Amino acid sequence: MNNLTIIIPTFNRPDKLNRTLNLLNKKNYKFNIIVVDDGSSSTNRNKNKKICQNFINVAYYWQNNSGPSQARLLGLLKSQTKYISFLDCDDYISIDCIKEVCFLLEKENKYDYVTIQSQYVTDIEKSLLLTCTQEKTISRKIKNNLLNTIIELIGFPINFISGWNQSNSIYKREKILKIYKVRNLSWAEDIPLKIMVNRFLNGLSIKKNNASLIEVSHGRGYQYSFKQIINLAKEINNNEDKKIVNLILSIITILRYIPSMLIKKLKG
Known part of the structure; x- marks a missing residue:
């Protein structure tokens, strides 16, 4: 297991991070954990850092708030093991x-x-x-x-x-x-x-x-807007591979999420 790194992005959730790290370390297995703090407030930043210092297998990194995708990439680049896994802190x-x-x-x-x-x-x-x-x-x-x-x-x-x-x-x-x-x-x-x-x-x-x-x-994953759906479709369409396939997947994305968004809005 020392050939594995678990990458955990976090943002202003020290209690959840502490719980997750304790659950991961319940057994005496050798593996690495990288926590990437995505611009938490100074108070939570200090809490997150202290929590990570309680575990010998945890490395802590902080970045300006750039979103979980960037945080996972930072963890991926910092890792040096054959296998990696992404895990949200909750x-x-x-x-x-x-x-x-x-x-x-x-x-x-x-x-x-x-x-x-x-x-x-x-x-x-x-x-x-x-x-x-x-x-x-x-x-x-x-x-x-x-x-x-x-x-x-x-x-x-x-x-x-x-x-x-x-x-x-x-x-x-x-x-x-x-x-x-x-x-x-x-x-x-x-x-x-x-x-x-x-x-x-x-x-x-x-x-x-x-x-x-x-x-x-x-x-934030429950409520989303028309603009966010369109931005997601554009991102899929910009993948660097087969353009026709990307266009098909972009259209399906719009057809998949707009009805879901409207239903959730109606339900309140």
């Missing part, structure tokens, strides 16, 4: 499962990354106490043709998606570094990365109970 991933994934990536050289499908819960700590991790791991190869990329983009049918998000995948560092690009978006900056990962990397999706947990919230 999410959870099982170190036992990550250990299995790193072993799998070593054994099965054909895979560039592995996605651990997430469960969405209201309270991470309660979920970890109530349910034990199941023994059996279900896995399937992720297809990277255009049809599957479209399915991943719209998130339907659920049975055909990999379950990828910015907090549940382990990558070969050299592979993700080649396709990673900073996305200057105020919303959904992870979606262009999701498309690039699905199209250009060979992946495996696995399902294991309580291995990856996302705490449900109605923060």
